[in-house]
Amino acid sequence: xxxxxxxxxxxxxxxxxxxxxxxxxxxxxxxxxxxxxxxxxxxxxxxxxxxxxxxxxxxxxxxxxxxxxxxxxxxxxxxxxxxxxxxxxxxxxxxxxxxxxxxxxxxxxxxxxxxxxxxxxxxxxxxxxxxxxxxxxxxxxxxxxxxxxxxxxxxxxxxxxxxxxxxxxxxxxxxxxxxxxxxxxxxxxxxxxxxxxxxxxxxxxxxxxxxxxxxxxxxxxxxxxxxxxxxxxxxxxxxxxxxxxxxxxxxxxxxxxxxxxxxxxxxxxxxxxxxxxxxxxxxxxxxxxxxxxxxxxxxxxxxxxx
Amino acid sequence: xxxxxxxxxxxxxxxxxxxxxxxxxxxxxxxxxxxxxxxxxxxxxxxxxxxxxxxxxxxxxxxxxxxxxxxxxxxxxxxxxxxxxxxxxxxxxxxxxxxxxxxxxxxxxxxxxxxxxxxxxxxxxxxxxxxxxxxxxxxxxxxxxxxxxxxxxxxxxxxxxxxxxxxxxxxxxxxxxxxxxxxxxxxxxxxxxxxxxxxxxxxxxxxxxxxxxxxxxxxxxxxxxxxxxxxxxxxxxxxxxxxxxxxxxxxxxxxxxxxxxxxxxxxxxxxxxxxxxxxxxx
Numbered sequence: 001x002x003x004x005x006x007x008x009x010x011x012x013x014x015x016x017x018x019x020x021x022x023x024x025x026x027x028x029x030x031x032x033x034x035x036x037x038x039x040x041x042x043x044x045x046x047x048x049x050x051x052x053x054x055x056x057x058x059x060x061x062x063x064x065x066x067x068x069x070x071x072x073x074x075x076x077x078x079x080x081x082x083x084x085x086x087x088x089x090x091x092x093x094x095x096x097x098x099x100x101x102x103x104x105x106x107x108x109x110x111x112x113x114x115x116x117x118x119x120x121x122x123x124x125x126x127x128x129x130x131x132x133x134x135x136x137x138x139x140x141x142x143x144x145x146x147x148x149x150x151x152x153x154x155x156x157x158x159x160x161x162x163x164x165x166x167x168x169x170x171x172x173x174x175x176x177x178x179x180x181x182x183x184x185x186x187x188x189x190x191x192x193x194x195x196x197x198x199x200x201x202x203x204x205x206x207x208x209x210x211x212x213x214x215x216x217x218x219x220x221x222x223x224x225x226x227x228x229x230x231x232x233x234x235x236x237x238x239x240x241x242x243x244x245x246x247x248x249x250x251x252x253x254x255x256x257x258x259x260x261x262x263x264x265x266x267x268x269x270x271x272x273x274x275x276x277x278x279x280x281x282x283x284x285x286x287x288x289x290x291x292x293x294x295x296x297x298x299x300x301x302x303x304x305x306x
Numbered sequence: 307x308x309x310x311x312x313x314x315x316x317x318x319x320x321x322x323x324x325x326x327x328x329x330x331x332x333x334x335x336x337x338x339x340x341x342x343x344x345x346x347x348x349x350x351x352x353x354x355x356x357x358x359x360x361x362x363x364x365x366x367x368x369x370x371x372x373x374x375x376x377x378x379x380x381x382x383x384x385x386x387x388x389x390x391x392x393x394x395x396x397x398x399x400x401x402x403x404x405x406x407x408x409x410x411x412x413x414x415x416x417x418x419x420x421x422x423x424x425x426x427x428x429x430x431x432x433x434x435x436x437x438x439x440x441x442x443x444x445x446x447x448x449x450x451x452x453x454x455x456x457x458x459x460x461x462x463x464x465x466x467x468x469x470x471x472x473x474x475x476x477x478x479x480x481x482x483x484x485x486x487x488x489x490x491x492x493x494x495x496x497x498x499x500x501x502x503x504x505x506x507x508x509x510x511x512x513x514x515x516x517x518x519x520x521x522x523x524x525x526x527x528x529x530x531x532x533x534x535x536x537x538x539x540x541x542x543x544x545x546x547x548x549x550x551x552x553x554x555x556x557x558x559x560x561x562x563x564x565x566x567x568x569x570x571x572x573x574x575x576x577x578x579x580x581x582x583x584x585x586x587x588x
Contacts, residue, residue, distance in 0.1 A: 018428040026444050037444065141569035143520055145527045146543060146561035149550060157551045244435025248524055252547075262436070263528055266443040278440045282432045 005294055012290060016283060020072065023279040024065050027271050028057070038081060038269055077276035082268055087276035091258055097167065098246050098257035104173050105181030105242070106235070113185040114231075117192025121200065121227075122219060132189050139186025144245055148179035148252045165254035176253045180245055184238050191234045195227035229299050236292030243281055316505075319581035326577015329512075332570025340386040347380035351537045360553045370555040372545060381537035382559050388538040389567055392453055392522030393515035399457025400464045400514060405507075407461070408468025413476060413495050423469070426462040434459045438521060442530045449522075449538075452531040456521045460514050467510050471503035478502075505582045512575030516568045523564050539564045 027034050034057050035048040043051075052058045056067070071078070077087035120129035155175060156164035163172045199205060200223055208218045247259035254260075258277060265273035320326050339346060349355075349367075355375035363370045369378035411422040429437070441455035442448075475481065476499055484498050525531035526540025534541055539560040546557025 014424075015427060015431060018424075019431045022428060022432075026440055137569065137572075141516070141565055141572050143523055143527075143543075143561065143564050143568070145524060145540075146557070146564060149543065149547060149557050149561065153550050153554055240433035241435070242433075244433040244439075247435060247439065248528065251528060262439070266439065266530070271444075274440065274443060278432070278436055281436050285433050286431050 001298070004297060008290055008293060012286060016286060019282050019286065020069055020279065021065070023275055023282065024068055026278065027275050028061060028064060034271075038271055040269065072279065077279065078272040080265075080270050080273050082270050087273050090261060090273060091276060091280050094256055094258045094261050097255055098250070098259060101173060101176055101180060101246060101249065101255065101257060102242055104170075105177040105179075106184070108177050109181035109185035109188060113188035114192060117189045117227075117231075118196060118219065118224065120189070121193045121196030124197065129193075132193065136186040136190045139182045139189075142182065144179050144183060145248050145252055147182055148175070148249065151175045151178060152253075165252075167255055172253070172255070176249045176255060179252070180242065180249045183245075184235070184242065187234050187238060188231055191230050192227055195230040196223055199223045199226045229296070232292065232296055232299060236289060236296070239288045239292070240285055243285055316581045320577055323577045323580050325573050326581060329570050329573025329575070329577050332566055333574050336386060336567050336570055337390065339383055340390045343383050343387055347377070347383040349377035349380045351376065351380040351384040352535045360549065360556075362553070363555055369559045370553065372542075372556055373549060373553075378542070378555065378559055381542060382539070382563050385537045385539045385542065385560060385563065386567070388449070388532055388536065389519045389522065389564070392449075392456075393518040393567075393571065395453045396457040396460060396518035396522070397511050397514045399454055400460035401511075403458070404461040404464025405468055408465035409472060409495055409500065411465065412469035412472025413491070413499065415473075419469070422465070426465055429458070430462050432459075435521065435524065438525065439528070439530060442525060447530045447533065449526075449532045449536070452522060452525045453518075456518055456525070459521075460518070463514070464507075464510060467506060468503055471506060472499055475499050475502045509575050509579045509582070512571050512578060516571035516575070519564065519571070520568050 027037065035051045035055075036043065039047060039051060056064060059067075068078075075088050077091075079086055080090060083090075116128070116132045116135070120126070120132040123129060152164045152175065155162045162175055164175075166172060196219075205218060205222055208222050209215075213222075246257060247263055249255070250257040250260040251263050258281070262274060262277040262281075265271070265277070353376065355371065355377075358367070358371050358375040360373060361367055361371040361375075367377050367379065369382060371377055372381070407422050407426070411419040432440075438452070438455040438459050441458065442452045445451035445455070472495075481494060481498055484494055489498070522531055523538070523540035523543070526538045527544045529544065532538035532541055534545075542560035543557050543564075546553075546560070549556050
């Protein structure tokens with residue numbers, strides 16, 4: 001197990017290096033002048049030249065990259081052009097909000113999806129099964145920004161139960177978490193249902209039933225445990241979507257998180273912040289995938305052998 | 307016998323699948339609306355009418371009007387063109403880059419395969435929307451940039467799918483036979499291997515069109531895709547956000563439109579997949 005973790009970690013290093021090159025080239029190597037990117041098309045030649053010299057954009061690219069990477073490895077992602085705040089500090093300040101939102105949305109979606117998935121597999125073709133099929137279809141095809149608007153309209157404006165935007169305690173995270181988590185809930189429901197159906201057909205489940213084990217035990221202990229493996233895969237595949245969709249959710253609900261920081265910085269042409277956030281999210285995503293991979297091989301011993 | 311060809315079996319399967327049929331109907335309706343937009347929309351989608359601002363749905367304006375009096379029905383109808391374009395263009399970008407990469411990686415194998423797949427892994431290291439947003443931000447907020455960015459995000463999925471298909475197809479006897487008859491690599495790949503990869507590709511295309519529509523709407527909603535006054539569903543939703551309490555119809559109809567279009571392509575994809583491989587049916 002330790003060997004596997006070590007091997008996976010080692011394989012991640014070149015990948016992260018490649019990621020850093022891509023993120024670096026976002027600002028520096030793409031066609032077009034980075035100074036123009038920051039200052040806009042209407043900037044004067046003089047201002048552009050001064051800007052270039054101040055930020056060292058006039059040095060060879062490889063030197064700039066080495067310099068940038070060296071600092072990034074020490075946690076220095078540069079400073080915001082607008083506020084002069086260190087980018088790392090800006091991210092760290094907003095990170096708890098984003099993590100809480102993602103965590104909360106995962107809890108809500110699993111709380112809906114797991115029971116729904118189990119019941120619709122065990123009671124196949126029942127009313128619950130049909131309802132869960134529709135829920136999955138709806139959840140997967142609804143744009144989350146529209147769902148968010150509907151939730152705001154119903155629960156914040158009509159019923160006045162929950163706040164429409166801003167952050168003011170856990171109550172403010174309920175609507176955003178539902179907005180962010182519905183697609184995940186839909187996918188997990190479908191995956192768990194088909195996973196359970198598959199497992200329930202297996203011989204060992206029949207054996208467990210034949211030896212007189214209560215249904216609750218057969219489903220809970222034998223079937224569910226194995227069906228959950230596929231659920232871990234789905235969640236792993238959806239981490240990227242969750243991270244990306246926090247941008248939409250945070251901007252819709254005016255939550256001061258990392259995603260909001262990114263979109264705000266895009267609009268104020270604060271590209272060091274944009275670059276920093278992209279690098280941060282990509283590294284976070286790679287690490288999260290690594291964790292899922294390791295978790296997966298822990299849950300399914302068959303993978304460990306290979 | 308014509309009646310027992312694999313295509314015929316797949317078509318028969320497809321007709322039996324309710325899911326696929328509903329999807330096909332939705333997709334056909336969507337394409338028709340986009341094609342016949344000038345005939346179907348009662349007003350000019352971009353001309354303002356300040357005498358009729360924020361009118362709720364009436365007989366004259368079945369979907370109501372927006373904050374500068376534009377007819378929402380006409381804008382939703384014309385918006386279908388942007389969405390269809392978004393779905394098709396993003397998939398075209400992904401195909402143009404992903405298909406050759408997948409074919410080459412799968413067919414040649416070895417080092418070339420390794421380099422290509424490692425490269426794609428780099429794209430996959432970014433959350434899709436973050437990458438699309440980043441590319442669009444650097445290129446400048448324009449529809450064409452957003453669509454290109456979304457297409458790039460799709461590339462690894464297409465390349466991986468094709469590669470996996472090629473790997474399994476190239477082991478078949480008919481490929482060995484064709485090679486023994488002296489077929490060139492290019493002929494083998496294009497005439498013998500590629501046609502056998504098309505079925506799963508079709509499924510992938512359908513799902514990707516749905517995702518392309520969804521992502522274009524998301525980027526436009528954030529202000530990074532289509533720019534006003536072009537009627538895009540994402541922009542209309544974003545404009546409706548400010549009038550949620552006063553005029554909820556501003557956001558309701560474009561939202562329903564996105565939902566139905568995305569649902570249509572998702573169901574169509576499900577239907578085709580079930581028809582091609584009934585074993586995968588869930």
